[in-house]
Amino acid sequence: MGTSIQNIRGFSDVLPDEGPIWRFVEDTFRHELERYGYAEIRLPIVEKTELFSRSIGEVTDIVEKEMYTFTDRNGDSLTLRPEGTAGCVRAALQRGLLHNARPRLWYAGPMFRHERPQKGRYRQFHQVGAEAFGVSGPELDAELILLSGRILRALGIDGLRLELNNLGTIEARRRYRAALIEHLQAHEGWLDDDARRRLHTNPLRILDTKNPQMAEVIRTAPDLGDYLDETSRQHFHDLRAMLDAAGQPYTANSRLVRGLDYYGGTVFEWISDSLGAQGTVLAGGRYDILVEMMGGRPTPAIGFAAGLERLVALVEAAGSAPAAPSVHAALVAVDEDLQADTVALAESLRDRLPWLRLQLPIGGGSMKSQLRRADRSGAALALIRGAEESAAGEIIIKDLRGDAEQYAVAIERLPEILSPLEST
Numbered sequence: 001m002g003t004s005i006q007n008i009r010g011f012s013d014v015l016p017d018e019g020p021i022w023r024f025v026e027d028t029f030r031h032e033l034e035r036y037g038y039a040e041i042r043l044p045i046v047e048k049t050e051l052f053s054r055s056i057g058e059v060t061d062i063v064e065k066e067m068y069t070f071t072d073r074n075g076d077s078l079t080l081r082p083e084g085t086a087g088c089v090r091a092a093l094q095r096g097l098l099h100n101a102r103p104r105l106w107y108a109g110p111m112f113r114h115e116r117p118q119k120g121r122y123r124q125f126h127q128v129g130a131e132a133f134g135v136s137g138p139e140l141d142a143e144l145i146l147l148s149g150r151i152l153r154a155l156g157i158d159g160l161r162l163e164l165n166n167l168g169t170i171e172a173r174r175r176y177r178a179a180l181i182e183h184l185q186a187h188e189g190w191l192d193d194d195a196r197r198r199l200h201t202n203p204l205r206i207l208d209t210k211n212p213q214m215a216e217v218i219r220t221a222p223d224l225g226d227y228l229d230e231t232s233r234q235h236f237h238d239l240r241a242m243l244d245a246a247g248q249p250y251t252a253n254s255r256l257v258r259g260l261d262y263y264g265g266t267v268f269e270w271i272s273d274s275l276g277a278q279g280t281v282l283a284g285g286r287y288d289i290l291v292e293m294m295g296g297r298p299t300p301a302i303g304f305a306a307g308l309e310r311l312v313a314l315v316e317a318a319g320s321a322p323a324a325p326s327v328h329a330a331l332v333a334v335d336e337d338l339q340a341d342t343v344a345l346a347e348s349l350r351d352r353l354p355w356l357r358l359q360l361p362i363g364g365g366s367m368k369s370q371l372r373r374a375d376r377s378g379a380a381l382a383l384i385r386g387a388e389e390s391a392a393g394e395i396i397i398k399d400l401r402g403d404a405e406q407y408a409v410a411i412e413r414l415p416e417i418l419s420p421l422e423s424t
């Protein structure tokens with residue numbers, strides 16, 4: 001081995017002992033999404049760069065500095081997807097899913113953003129996203145928010161809060177933007193470099209800053225709620241009434257904005273206080289203009305994306321994921337000469353008992369070390385083949401979890417001996 005093999009910063013492995021938590025999180029999303037009529041769509045990980053730059057917005061964190069963009073052998077500029085909505089809308093448009101239909105779609109998979117790796121922020125991370133098209137009323141917003149709350153409850157995570165806002169129409173945001181710029185300019189000395197740069201390009205994004213030095217400037221900024229148009233105000237009011245009726249608590253936060261340009265109207269985030277600065281685990285909102293922006297007919301839409309790494313961390317802390325199933329039994333051949341015969345026996349047991357999780361081979365060596373490995377496999381029983389028992393058509397059963405004496409039985413009786421393990 002000449003060169004050393006190193007991992008790339010921000011690209012992490014999911015190790016086998018974390019697998020059960022990931023599976024629990026993914027299965028829970030799938031289960032609840034399907035209960036609400038969402039169908040899975042599988043999307044490519046690479047798209048044309050302009051799909052993202054045009055939909056997400058040129059002056060956003062993602063497009064300005066986070067995209068993994070490269071030129072392929074044809075000279076096309078391609079990008080590893082930083083989020084799922086743009087690709088989902090592209091697919092829905094290109095594949096005619098929006099023709100006389102109001103699809104509800106969900107997807108899961110890796111996303112890529114070249115940001116500074118830190119706790120809760122990775123360069124390859126995973127999202128589950130849901131997108132619902134064709135309904136403009138607040139009842140869809142309410143249902144999507146309640147669905148996200150149900151998923152988070154099913155994950156067994158406590159202490160999440162729901163924050164809610166309405167960003168209004170483009171016109172309302174334009175008027176607010178002017179007032180906000182005026183306020184920020186009056187306090188220019190407090191702005192950091194990012195904020196100064198964005199002052200005239202994307203000032204709303206400044207509200208989303210995580211820089212404590214700017215907390216006071218943000219606190220005293222004009223309130224977006226005061227600038228809302230009548231339709232948005234009514235939509236927000238109706239949505240809140242629906243959440244109240246369903247018993248879903250929330251905090252209205254007029255400082256809540258989203259980092260992508262296509263959002264307008266309802267926006268929401270589920271936030272945990274136990275993850276430090278990176279506390280948002282699921283975020284979404286309306287993007288009624290995006291389909292038309294991408295060349296389709298005007299089609300209202302709303303969606304969310306959940307960050308799985310952060311949810312996995314919370315599920316791990318809560319201990320709410322079921323443990324991975326261990327093998328039921330380990331088959332131990334004491335005598336080297338019995339190996340061929342033992343492989344055949346294991347296969348015939350797997351044929352007859354389709355539920356059986358059986359470990360073989362357990363590795364050679366002394367009986368003692370084989371039993372130690374059998375024990376470590378988590379198996380309830382060791383099935384031990386010795387020369388003498390084999391000659392007599394028998395096998396030894398040893399309970400690895402209790403202190404019952406081991407005993408020999410006829411090999412034909414194995415399915416019957418193993419059957420109580422089926423429910424474990």
Ligand code: ATP
Pocket residue numbers: 083113115120121122123124125126127258259260278280281282283305306307308309310
């Ligand atoms: P932030 O303000 O934290 O940068 P964002 O607006 O970029 O968030 P979204 O694009 O809305 O985040 O993504 C939705 C969710 O995906 C986030 O709330 C978070 O849980 C997760 N997420 C986003 N970026 C990362 C990342 N680099 N690493 C891990 N999870 C991420």
Ligand code: MG
Pocket residue numbers: 061259
């Ligand atoms: Mg970000």
